[in-house]
Amino acid sequence: MIRRQDGTRRIGVFVCHCGLNIAASVDVEKVVEEISHYPGVVATEHYMYMCSDPGQDLVRKTIQEKKLDAIVMSNCSPYLHERTYRTLAASEGLNPYFCEVANIREACSWPHLKDREGATKKAIAIIKATVEKVRINMELFPPVIPLTRRALIVGAGIAGMTSALEIADAGYEVVLVDRAPYIGGHVSQLSGTFPTLDRVGCVTAPLLARVVTHPKIKLYTYSEIEDIEGYIGSFDIRIRKKASFVDETRCNSCGRCLEVCPVSVPSEFDRGLSQRGAIYRSFPEAVPSRLLIDATSCVHLATGNSCRACEEVCPAQAIEFTQEDVIAEERIGAIIVATGYDLFPRERIGEYEIDPDVIDGIQFERLLSPTGPTKGEIRRPSDGKVPQQVVFIQCVGSRDPEHGVIYCSRVCCMYTAKQAVLYKRAVPEGQAYVFYMDIRSDSKEFEEFVCSAVEEERIMYLRGRVSKVFRDGDKIKVWGADTLTGKMVEISADLVVLALGMTPSPGIVDLAHKLNVIFDLFGFITEAHPKLRPVETLTAGVYLAGACQWPKDIPDTISSASGAASKILSLFSREELLRDPLISFVDEEICRGCGQCVSVCVYKAITLDPKKKVATVNEAVCEGCGACAATCPSGAIRHKNSTRSQFFEMIDIAAAEYV
Amino acid sequence: MRVELSVKQVQGDFVKKVEEISGQNLLSCYQCGKCSAGCPMAFAMDILPNQIIRLAQLGLEEEIAKSNTIWICASCYTCAVRCPRGVDLARVMEALRLLTLRKNINYVQPIEIPPETLEGMPQVALVSSFRKLTS
Amino acid sequence: MNLWYYPGCTLKTRAKNAEDSAIVSMAALGIDMVELPRWNCCGTVHSLAGDDLIHHIAPVRDLIRVKEQGGSKVATICSFCYNTLRRADILMRGDAEKRGTINSFMDEEPDYNGEVDVVHLLQVLRDDIGWKAISEKVKLPLEGLKVASYYGCTLLRPAEVAIDNVEKPTVMQDLLRALGATVIEFPFATECCGSYQIVGNVGFALEAAKNILTSALRRGAEAVVLTCPMCDYNLGLAHRELKRQRGDLPDIPTLYFSQLLAIALGLDTEVCHFNLNYIDPQPLLQSKGLIVEGVKVGE
Structure with a gap:
């Protein structure tokens, strides 16, 4: 790394008016005049919109003409255009890290809109300090790390299946894991979609068939993520394949075992509206169509009872009571979290009595489903009456x-309207009432659907909450x-x-810890940026699809699943995987191996070298958050181009303006 | 007739006073009506509890004064425990009552209670009625 | 074991049936309820106004009485007393500024800083004794007696004072099951009886109270079990009104939980003072073989 003598860098400063965003409170010409006399600054320019093509041309031309080594772009927040200008600098032969942004908009002109003099003075201070920073910046080169072009997708619902097919169709291998014995997730439980009332089975059947037969998709059902090691490009995953006590290779799905099992427990898939045996298939059309034994309800497995009825009738000798969980290992390069949602636990609203005829939205979907417990007839659970x-x-x-x-679950207004309509079509003489607070029908053809539910189907909407159900x-x-x-x-x-709200899938927090991704106070996974990076996490190589991020309906889920898949395809299509070099480094002469940095690193990027007794930073994992640098008692671990000495220099220069 | 809304009412002393005495932010209420839906005394009220809160949000003191609602409230707290926004309506009702009671106006006149009513009535009923409905 | 006990005004007069049956039953369960010396009225209702501190003085003074005795816990039987004392304690624990003002106002008394736990007797039965221990002491199981437990408001609301789940309480049903009774669940268990509106708005309060009795009857209850002398009074009046409107309606007496406890423990039912019950429960109790000879109501 080069570190030239102080003052020898030829620095250019470019000040943007941003229309009136900056120029309204900052006297740009005065700033330029003052900065042009600052030591080391050999060129200054200002322009209405520096990010525009003519603005960028001005920067290019000035770099060439004045033979600049480094530039300070004085404009909006680096979140917006830092990458633009670093790319520009690189294209002109500069090291991109010799380009720094001085934020004189969010940090100066906007908050000091009514104080032109103060804002101008502050802009000068910010720019001078940034000049000091760039003067002693290190020349940096992005580290190259290995890239395994295979993806892991956790969750095989509509989101996971969509992402999997898009990546697999592009020719890359996908490992698709779901803890349920079947793929399809919640969508398999639904009857029709809004606003078109298509039968869900028709929409998903082709997807399911493609997923199970795709040569590039390796499917793990009834499996969970045991642990995850590694980082973008090279994750090592261990997957627990739960014992199903049925040898999948021998079972021919004849179903004779289902008839003899003496156990009867509520079906998870039908949310208690039907019963299943201890050996069961989740539902008749389940894909894959596997049978399995639930060890907690099987009298033989749970209590040691001598019942082996299923084994006795199985013509294929597929029952294996001695089967155990198996751990599989996979190396992959990127991950999509597509774990979906669960329903809000209704018992927390105690004033709505627990009763067979007080059901949740998914239970109602099961009643509507032609293959559900009532064969699609709407009959109430208690006595079968319509x-x-x-x-x-x-x-x-x-x-x-x-x-x-506190949040709005976003899908309930529409699925309630859909369910009320389907009810009315099934029971034309019946009356549906909907208690609502606001109707949120904010997508394509949604409002029209709700209007027709009211006008055509004469569903009575009542604006108010319900206080008691008994x-x-x-x-x-x-x-x-x-x-x-x-x-x-x-x-x-x-x-x-009851239109129960959406919550994240159970176990999401545990998975988030394994992946080192951030989640919000409800357990939804937090995206890297709510507007600009909605399908990424702050952990490199980990992406989001569907309702694990926030309540989403099917179209929104598909959009995010495609987005996440395209992020991975973009990653896999690179020749080599480069990482941002703005990360930590260790001065081994100073480090005394106390390990405090190791304990504060949430990305697990730092380890202690057992021989040298110093910390080492894994360049593929470090996200450059700076927690280690702030913690290190001896200043041995530092953040590249944000070192303590740089900051003190910047503070001195900025503060000098106010003395 | 139109009710005129103005900064004088919406930001007026009445709203401030009610919020101060009750310790509640009236604008936390999003008017879902759950309080009214479950109120055991609302059948006797001329205006529902959520409407009282709405009138208070708007600063329409006179409209509230015309209503019997705050005097029918039994402070049973059914509304408050179910309120999704955590508004303690019982405290708001108390604040509204006190604005009248503190002008030395009683809702219950102890002297007017018939002796046959008093007979067999437990102390707890009398003391709480006087505490709630007299100045 | 001794337990400090705060009776409150109504339990010393109109609701002596609740008090005596509770004290004697608790003694049989090994707990001596010791009446707090120099107690004063709790004020019956917690003041809900942020600028009104003077009405907190009475309940806080009662808590100071407990502290003076070296006690750290006080039990009540009346739900209103429970609510008022408990909320006064929560206020004193949670609001340092008001605590300071109240303590300095009562400069003749020791300061109160939240040293006393206020509990209802049902909590003592559940948490300190336990249903199993109670059921083991039962001499006369309440077999065949179909009872609905009615909680009213003040044991459960606001949520910060709730002795059980706010919407689905079970403590009284659990007790009654331990005593061998048949528990009837009914949807009005936590509805308000009309409370103090019985004084100034008697008609409205009775409407609320009548709904409670009607609901219990529809579910097949033979008696309503409660903890609160206010509820007892309102339900009693409502019962009289219902009978006046519909003479064929079966009687549905109200009983304090402590009366049934005393019966099931095989104690002398004189402590139950059935003459103080608004609706005579003796015919029902006799028909179930739970008491032998009756006391005339109204004596």
Whole structure:
């Protein structure tokens, strides 16, 4: 690394007006005049929009004409254009890290809009300090790290399947893992989609078929991520394949075992609306169509009972009571988290009685499903009667920071409208009521759908929350308010459907820890930037798809899944994997191996060299957050181009303006 | 007739006073109506509890004064424990009552309670009624 | 074991049936309830106004009485007393500024800084004794008696004072099951009985109270079990009103949980003072073989 003598770098300073964003409060010409006399600055220019093509041409021309070694771009936040100008600098033969941004917009002109003199003075201080920084910046080159062109996708719902097919179709291998015995996730439980009312099975069947037969997709169902080591380009994954007690290679899915199993427990897939045996298939159309034994309900496995009924009737000798979990290992280069959602736990809203005829949205989907427990007829769970009055309650757990979550779950308005419409079509003489607070129908053809639900299907929308739901003989009493008339209302319903809010899938926090990704207070995985980097995480090589990030409907899920896949394809299509060099480095002469940096590094990028007794930074893993540099008691570990001495220099120069 | 809204009401002393005495931010309420839906006394109220909160948000003191709602409230807290926004409506109702009671206006007149009512009535009923509904 | 006990005004008069049956039952369970010396009225309702501190003086003074005795826990039977004392304690623990003002106002008393835990007797039964221990002491199981537990408001609300789940409490059902009774769940267990509105708005309060009794009857309950003398009074009046409107309606007496506890523990039912019950429970209890000879109501 080169470190020239102080003052020998020829530095250019470029000041942007940003229209009036900067020029309204900063006297740009005065700034240029003052900076032009500053030591080491051999060129100064200002322009209306420096990021525009003519603006960039001005920068290029000045670099060439004045033979500049380094440039200071004085404009908006480096979040916006740092990359633009570093690319420009590189194209003109400069080391890109000899380009620094002085933020005189977000940090100066905007907050000091009414103080032109003060803002101008501050802009000068910021630019001078940045000149000092660039004067002693190190020349940096991005480290090259190995790249395994295979992807891991955690979760095989609609998001994971979409990403998997896009990556696999591009010719790269995908390892697709789901903890359920089947692929398809929650979408498999749904009946129809909004606003077109397409049957979900028709939409997903081709996807499912392609995923299971795709030569580039390696499928692990009934499996979980055990642990993850490594970093972008080279992750080593261990996958726990849970024992199913059925040899998949021998089982021919004849189903004779299903008839003899003496156990009956509620079906997870039907959310308790049907029963299954201890040996079961999640649902008749499950893909893959595998059978498995649930060890907790099997009388033989759980209690040692001598029952081996399934084994006795199996013509293929596929039952293996001695089967154990198996750990598989995979090396991959990038990861998509597509773990999806779960429903808000309804028991937390205690005023809505737990009753067979008070069901959740997915249970209602099962009632609507032609292959569901009622073969698609809407019959209430308690007695099989066709409900004549159905009450749908929105926002259960959502928008309720006191008992649930503060956020809006985004999909409930539409799926409730869809369910009410499907109910009305199935039971034309019946009446559907929907308690809502606001109807959020903010996507393509959504508003039209809701309007027609009200006008054509005559679904009665009532604006108010429900305070109490309880059984009263044959009926379920619903106490609500119609805030538009100011009346308390009571409905004697036959069936009540709760639109439970969305929460992240259980186990997400555990997975997030294994992946070193950040999650919010609800457990949703946090994206790298809410606007500009919505499908990336702050951990390199880990991307997001679907509702693990935030409540999403199917189109939004598909969009993010495609986005995440395209990020990985872009990564895999590079010839070599380069990392940002703005990371930490260790001065081994000073480091005394205390290990404090190791304990503060959330990315696990630092290790102690057992022989040399000094810290070492893994360049492929370090994200350059700077926590280690701030912690190091001896100043041995430093952040490249953000060293303590650089900062003290910058502070001295900036402070000098105010003395 | 139109009700005129102005900065004088929306940012007025009445709103400040109610928020100060109750310790509640009236604008936390998003008018879902759950308080009214479950109120055991709302059948006797001429305006629902959520509407009282709305009137208070707007600073419409007179409209509240015309209503019997705050005097029917039994401070049972059903509303407050179910409020998704954590508004303690019982405290808001108390603040609104106190604005009247502190002018030495009683809602219950102890002297007017018939002797047959008093007979057998537990002390706890009398003391709490007087504490809530007299100045 | 001794337990400091705060009776409050109504338990010393109109609700003596609750007090005596509780004290004797607790003694049988090995806990001596010791009445707090020099107690004063708790004020019955917690003041909800942020600028009103004077009404917190009474309950805080009661808590100081406990502290003076070296006690760190005080039990109540009346739900109103529980609520008022507990909320006064929460206020004193949580709000340093108000605590300072209140303590300095009562300069003749020792300071109170939240040293006393306020509990309801149901909590003592559940947490200190336990259902198993209680069921082992039962001599006369309440077999065949179908009872609905009615909580009302002040044991459960606001949430910070709740002795159980705010919406789905079970403590009283658990006790009644331990005593051998058949528990009837009903949706009005935590609805308000109309409370103090019985004084100034009697008609409205009775409407609320009648709904509670009707709901319990519809679910098949033969009696309603409660903890609060206010609820007891309102339900009693509502019962009279219901009977006046519909003479064929079956009686549904209200009983304090402590009365059923005393019966099940095989104690002398004189402590139950059935004559103080608004609706005579003796015919029902006799029909179940739980008491032998009755006391005339109204004596």
